[in-house]
Amino acid sequence: MGYETIRYEVTEAIATITLNRPDAYNALNLALGRELFHATLEADEDRAVRCIVITGAGKAFCAGGDVKDFNDNPDRIGVLIKELTTYLHGSVSRLARTAKPVIMAVNGIAAGGGMSLALAGDLVVAAESARFTMAYSKIAASPDGSSSYFLPRLIGLRRSLELHYTNRVLSAREAMEWGLVNRVHPDAEFSGSVGTLARELAQGPTLAFGRAKLLFHQSTQESLETQMELEAQAIAQSGHTEDFRNGVAAFAKKQSVAFHGR
DSSP: OOOSSEEEEEETTEEEEEEOOGGGTTOBOHHHHHHHHHHHHHHHHOTTOOEEEEEESTTEEEOOBOHHHHHHOGGGHHHHHHHHHHHHHHHHHHHHHOSSOEEEEEOSEEETHHHHHHHTSSEEEEETTOEEEOOGGGGTOOOOTTHHHHHHHHHOHHHHHHHHHHOOOEEHHHHHHHTSOSEEEOHHHHHHHHHHHHHHHHTSOHHHHHHHHHHHHHTTTSOHHHHHHHHHHHHHHHTTSHHHHHHHHHHHTTOOOOOOOO
16 A cells, blocks of 8 residues: 555564654644554554554654644534544554554654554653653643553553643653653664664564563453463463474573564
8 A cells, every 4th residue: 555644664574654744743634544544454464564663754753633634624623533533543453452562663742642642552662852742631632542541551540630631741751750661762872772672572472472462451451360361371372383382492402592473
């Protein structure tokens, strides 16, 4: 599929999705939302892809919904927002459920729906210059894009409400201290560091990663005994994979192992 508002590239088993409206700080309009959704489907379905990276072109990761579009369409704002959130929420749902590791490479401002999108990653890597802000209450809006799900789980209810009520802007370092970001790198080292991490994950046991990801998400709603049963089923399934057999054999022989995601 040809894209106009994103760049989609696959190299070394890594699918990189770059939001590409730099003049608009990669704000989400219908075209970008639609293409992001299709790109996440493409990356999820491509068996050659073993890691997904999402980042932004230019100085921003994503500035959230395109407020200019909202201002230009007051008479059909409900339809516009519902269509846009359908694409954004479909993308987040697919990224949360794909077996492949997802890295959000936050290269600049992540605001509103852009911050929500960043929170949906398995790992979040930020450039030193990155900033995070909810921004919704500036336009009298409530959150979308999964932030009301992930934020309380990551930082608790009170801090979540604080971010929405006050529009507090978190630096990359503050976001890491709060538990929203895994790693922060100087801007000059950011791209290389993201690439190194993505290659490491792309060479890992993809199916085991996927099962662990599913288990961690399920743990928020299951009892201890149910969760342990799900763990038992998942690790037994892992035992039937080629990667598991190779990993066990290599460990027993004290040799290195190459995983193939099978």
